[in-house]
Amino acid sequence: MTTGSVSPRRADTRRNHERILAAAANALATSGEISFNAIAKQAGVGVGTVYRHFANPEALVIAVYRRELQHLVDVVPDLLARHPPEQAFRTWITEHLVRYMMTKRGLAKALGAAISSHSEMLTKAHEAMRGALSALLEANVEAGTVRRDLEPETVLRALGGLLYLDPSCDWHSPTAKLIDLLWWGMTPSTSG
Numbered sequence: 001m002t003t004g005s006v007s008p009r010r011a012d013t014r015r016n017h018e019r020i021l022a023a024a025a026n027a028l029a030t031s032g033e034i035s036f037n038a039i040a041k042q043a044g045v046g047v048g049t050v051y052r053h054f055a056n057p058e059a060l061v062i063a064v065y066r067r068e069l070q071h072l073v074d075v076v077p078d079l080l081a082r083h084p085p086e087q088a089f090r091t092w093i094t095e096h097l098v099r100y101m102m103t104k105r106g107l108a109k110a111l112g113a114a115i116s117s118h119s120e121m122l123t124k125a126h127e128a129m130r131g132a133l134s135a136l137l138e139a140n141v142e143a144g145t146v147r148r149d150l151e152p153e154t155v156l157r158a159l160g161g162l163l164y165l166d167p168s169c170d171w172h173s174p175t176a177k178l179i180d181l182l183w184w185g186m187t188p189s190t191s192g
Contacts, residue, residue, distance in 0.1 A: 016053070021060075023043040024061075036050045072129060089137075089140060147186060158182050162175065
């Protein structure tokens with residue numbers, strides 16, 4: 001009997017699960033399609049392994065959606081601990097939110113059938129994203145880099161423009177321009 005350790009089989013199962021989710025997120029971001037065979041190949045597992053983890057494409061799509069959203073929320077405290085508030089805000093958008101938005105674009109079609117049965121999940125997702133953004137905005141208000149009157153919901157709507165980015169093209173430059181425009185509108189007025 002082992003104490004305090006994870007069996008090699010469980011660790012392997014978790015690694016396979018994570019590789020499948022990563023491959024599915026990539027497929028949704030690039031093609032918007034879910035093919036268990038293609039995902040198994042990209043994840044380096046057998047197609048039977050994908051089916052053992054996810055009974056159907058809907059279950060896989062929902063798991064990807066939850067994983068991507070959870071990452072958006074979980075990364076905020078780390079970004080605020082490692083960077084000044086403005087840089088944390090920009091990094092969250094350029095390195096995390098953009099990827100989520102590109103994946104979500106592919107997810108939108110795949111989630112279409114699941115929306116009616118999972119509408120509560122979408123509401124919770126929006127609340128979680130608003131919470132993550134609120135933490136970033138509050139840190140920037142404390143640092144004096146953004147206005148106190150900003151509403152997270154308004155900023156979230158402005159960031160909706162990220163949905164128009166094409167993952168197959170250079171999305172870095174348009175993202176930087178959008179952030180600069182948004183940041184300019186968020187900064188405190190120097191004119192009094």
